[in-house]
Amino acid sequence: MGLWQQLFGKRKARGPKILSLADDLVISEREQKLNTKLSANLTANLNTIVDLFGNSADFTIRHFKAGPDQLPGAVVVLEGLVREDSIKDIQRVVLVDSLKLDLKAAKPKAFYQLIKDRLLPNYDLKELDTFDRLCENLSSGHKLLLFDGVDKALDCGVEGYKSRAIEEPSAETVIRGPREGFVESIRTNTSLIRRRIKTPNLWIESFSLGNLTRTEVNMAYIKGLVSDQLVAEVRSRLERIDIDSVLESGYVEEFIEDDPFTIFPQLARTERPDKVAAGLLEGKVAIFTDGTPFVLITPINLWELLQAPDDYYERASIAAFIRNLRIFAYWVSILLPGSYVAVVNFHHELLPSELALRIAATREGVPFPVVAEVLIMELTFEMLREAGIRLPQAIGSAISIVGALILGEAAIRAGLASPAVIIIVAITAIASFTVPAFDLGISGRLLLFLFIMLGATIGLLGIQLGLLMLLIHLCSLRSFGTPYFVPIGPMVVKDWRDVFIRIWWWGMLKRPHLVGTRDLDRESPGQMPRPESQDEGDDHEDN
Template sequence: MRFFRKSIKEKLDKFNPTSSKGNLLNANVSTNEQMLRDQFALCNDVEFRSIPIDEYSKILLVYIDGFCDTKALDESVLKPLIFEGITRKLEQIKTISELIRLQLLPVAKVKLVTTVSEVVDEVLMGNVAFLIDGESIALIAELQSLEKRGIEEPLSETVIRGPRDGFTETLRVNTSLIRRRIRSPKLKIESLSIGEYTKTSVEILFIEGIAKDSIVEEVKKRIGQIKIDSVLGSGYLEDFIEDVPFSPFPQIQNTERPDVVCASLLEGKVAIVVDNTPFVLIVPMTFWSGLQAAEDYYERSVYMTFIRWIRFTLLNIALLFPSFYVAITTFHQQLIPTNLLISVAAAREGVPFPGVIEALMMEFMFEGLREAGIRLPKPIGSAVSIVGALVIGQAAVQAGIISAPMVIVVATTGIASFGIPRYNLGFAYRLLRFPILVLAGMLGFYGIVIGVVSILIHLINLRSFGVPYLSPVAPLSKGGFKDIFIRAPRWSMNERPGMVQQNKQRIPEGQMPSVNRGSEKK
C-alpha cells in the first residue's frame, strides 16, 4: 500500500499541484465525504457507503437511492469489491482508481472528475461516484436507472398509414429513435445543459453537409445565451429562441413523431431535443410546414394533393367565415340571394343583439367548450363538450338569444379549425378570428380586407432563424411549389425545398416510372 501512496503522490503532484485551491477534491476521502455531505445536506435520498480496503484506505460510494440501478451496482460493483477484493495483478496497476476502472467495474461508461461540483452534478444525474482514499480524483460510473414510459403512438399526430412510434420523456430514447432512421455518421448530436437548478440536458441535431452552418451556429448561439433557473419542457426554450415573441404565428415547429424530425433534418433543418419532454423542436419553421401532415408522404400524391386543397379551404373558412357572415348580413345584404335573405331575416327576427355581438358570444362559448373538453378527464371531456354544445345551442336558439344561422356558422368554423394539422398554427387562426370579426362588424368587407392585408404584411416580414416565413412562395422559388400547393410524386421532388440547406440535390433525375414498363418486361 505504501507503493500505492508513493505513486499516487507523484502522479497527483504533476496532475494537480494546487489541490487546496477552489473546490477541487482532496486526497483524504474523509475530507471529500464531509464536503459532499455539506452539499447534500437534508437530502435523505443521497446514500454514502464506505467500503474499507485495508487498515489504511477505503472507498466511498455516493449515489441517489431510486435514481441509480441498484441491482447493477450490487452485481457489478459491490460484489467484486467486497467478495473479490483488489488483490489481483497489483504489479500492472499504479493506482487504486485505475485498478477499479480497469478490473472491477464492468460498466459501459466510466470517467474521472476532479472537483466537488462535478461529483455533485454526476450524482444528481443518477450516476455513482467512487472516491478513493489517497487520490484527489473521483471515478464516475454511469448506472442510471430511470422509470420511463414505453414508446407509444403520439396522440396529437395520429396517422392512418405510417409509423406508430412516438417520442417519450427520456432523452436518449428519443435520440435513438432518430438515429434508428438516419444511420449516418453525418447526423451530428451536440449536448448542452441548461437550468441553474434542473440542469436539463438539451441536444442539437443536424446533418452535416445538408444543414447550413449559419443556421446551426445561430441555434447554438441562441440556446447558449439562455440563463434560467429551470427548464421543464421544450416550451421553456421556445420562448427564448423565437424571432418575434409577440407574433401570433409559431416560428418553431414541435412534434412527437420521429419520422417528422428525420424528414426535417434531411431537408436541412435543425432539431432540438430536450430531456423530460416528448416534444422535439424543429427550426426554422415556415408557414407551409404548419399545413403539412406526416401522412402526406405515406399515401399517393394524387390523394394528398386533393387533401391539401381541402386544408387550404378549411383554413380560409376557419379565419373568415364568421366575419364574412357578419359583414354580409350587416352591411352588404344586397349580395345575398332574395330567398336566402328572407330566410336569414326570418331567423334573426326577435334576436336582441347585432350580428357582431352574436358572433362574439358564440365564438367565446365554442372556445370555452373546446377548452373544457381538453382539460376535463377523458371519460367525461368529450361527453361534456358535445352535450354542452347541443344543449346550449338549442336552448339559445329557442330562447331567441342566438339565431340558428349563427350557430351553423360558428359550428362550421370550429370544424374547419380542426382541419389544420399543427395545433399551434390552428391556435393562431383561432386568435386572429376575433379581431377580424370586430373589423367586419365595424367596416364590413373593408374591415375584412384591412385585416387580411395586415396579416399578409406581417407574414411576409416574419422570419424564423433568418428564413422568410412564407418561403418558397415569398421570395418565389419555383422548385418549392412541388411540395406546397400540391404534393408531387416522390420521384419528381429532385431538390430539397426551402432555403435552409446547402446541398439541394436529393433525388437524381430520370426515375419517373415508364408507362410501358409492364409491356417491356413481357
C-alpha cells in the first residue's frame, strides 16, 4: 500500500507558497494604500501616488501655484496617454483664468469648487476620492488635478490615446461591401456599430475584466430582438471570469464557450462592423474587447462560419452558388486526402479504369508508402502556409514561389512524390482557403490529418466511421444553447433559405429560428419588385 501510494498517490500539498515576511508586508501595505481615501495634504497625496506607481518613467507631475493665494496644486498624468497641449490648456486655465475670477482670499475648497464649476466647461469632470479609482483612471489616460487642502482629485477626463486609423481589415476582405474594420479602441468600435444601428434599443453593457489589465469588455445586443435568456447567460458567463489579464478577445472566448475541448469555434470573431451589425440584427450578442479589433459574436452555427459578408451584398443567385461552393470545398478539404489514401491503398477497384491506370503509373518509383507521401506533403504545405503568414508580405510571396514551384516540381522530378499527391494537396489547400473563417479552416486542416490516418487504417470504412463521429460531435455541440449544426441537424428547412441558398432580401421574411430571437419577422412580405404595369410597358415598345 505504501509503495502504491508512493508510485501513484497524489503528492502531498506543499502548503502555501512561502513569501518572505517583507514581501507580505509590502503587498498588504500597497493594498491598504489603494483603499485609503485622499487626504487634504497635497504632498502626502502625491507621495502616495508616486509610491504606488513606483517612480515609473512615464509618470509626470506638474506643480503650480494657482490663484491669488498661490494655492499649491499639481497636474498628474501618465505621459504618452495624454496630449501635451491639453495639459498646457489646463494649466493655463488654472493659472491664468483663475486670476480673472472674483476670488477674494478664497479657501482652498471654495477655490477648487469654483475652478470645477466655472473654468473647465470643456472637460468631462469627475471627482475622485480614493487612490484605487485614481490609479485606475490615471492608467486609462485621464488627467488629474490635485490641490493642497482638498481631499479630492479632479478628473479632467480622457481624450483617447493614439490609435490606428480605421482601415480595411486585411484578413476579411470583400469584393463588395464596406471597407471599414474595427480598431483596437473599444469606443471607436462601438461607435462603428452605433452608426449602423441607430435604434435606442441597441444596448451596450460594460464589464471590466482582468485584475491587472482592467480591460473593458462590452456586451452589445438589440433589446427586444435578443432573447433575455441569452443575454442573461452571456452576462453570467462574463461575470464569472476571474483572470489577471485580458489581452485579446480569445481570452474571453475560451472562458465562455460551451465545449472547451472541441476544435470547432463556437463564437464567431470578426473585424467587420457590418458582420457584427448583421449578427445583432439576427438577435445575437456581440462581445467587444478593448485592445483588439476582433469582436465576438454568439450564438453561431457551423454554416454561418462558412458565409462571407459578400453573400448578402452580391446578387442572390451568385451568392447561392458561391456559398455551396464553399460548403463543398470545406468538406473536400477535410475528406479528400484521406479518401485518396483509402482508395489508393485499399480500394484499388473503385476508380474508373483509365483513372486507376494513370494513378498507378504516377506512383511508379515513389519510395514512400502512400500515407507517408501524403502526410509529408501535407505537413510541408502546413509549414509553408505558416511561414507565409509570419513573414513580411514581400517575402511571403517568395515563400509561396519556393513552395509551389520549386519544391513541388523538384519533388516530382526527383521521383520523391507522385504528381497525383501534389494535385491532391494543392486542391485541399485551395479548398481550405475558401473557408472565410480562419479558425474553422484550421479546424478542417486538423481533421484532415485524422482522416488520413483513418483512411490508411481501414480504408473507406475508416473514412465513414470518422465522418459519423464528426457528425455526432457536431450534432452534440451547442453554442450558447443553440444547436451548432442547425439548420441541418436538427433540420429546420425554413432556415435553409439562408444556408444553401441566399434568398433575395425581399424574400428573407424571417430571422433564423432557434437562435431564440423574440421577434422573428424581419420585413413585411410581398415586396418583390415588379415592373411597372402592363399598359405603360406597351407604349415603350419599339418606338
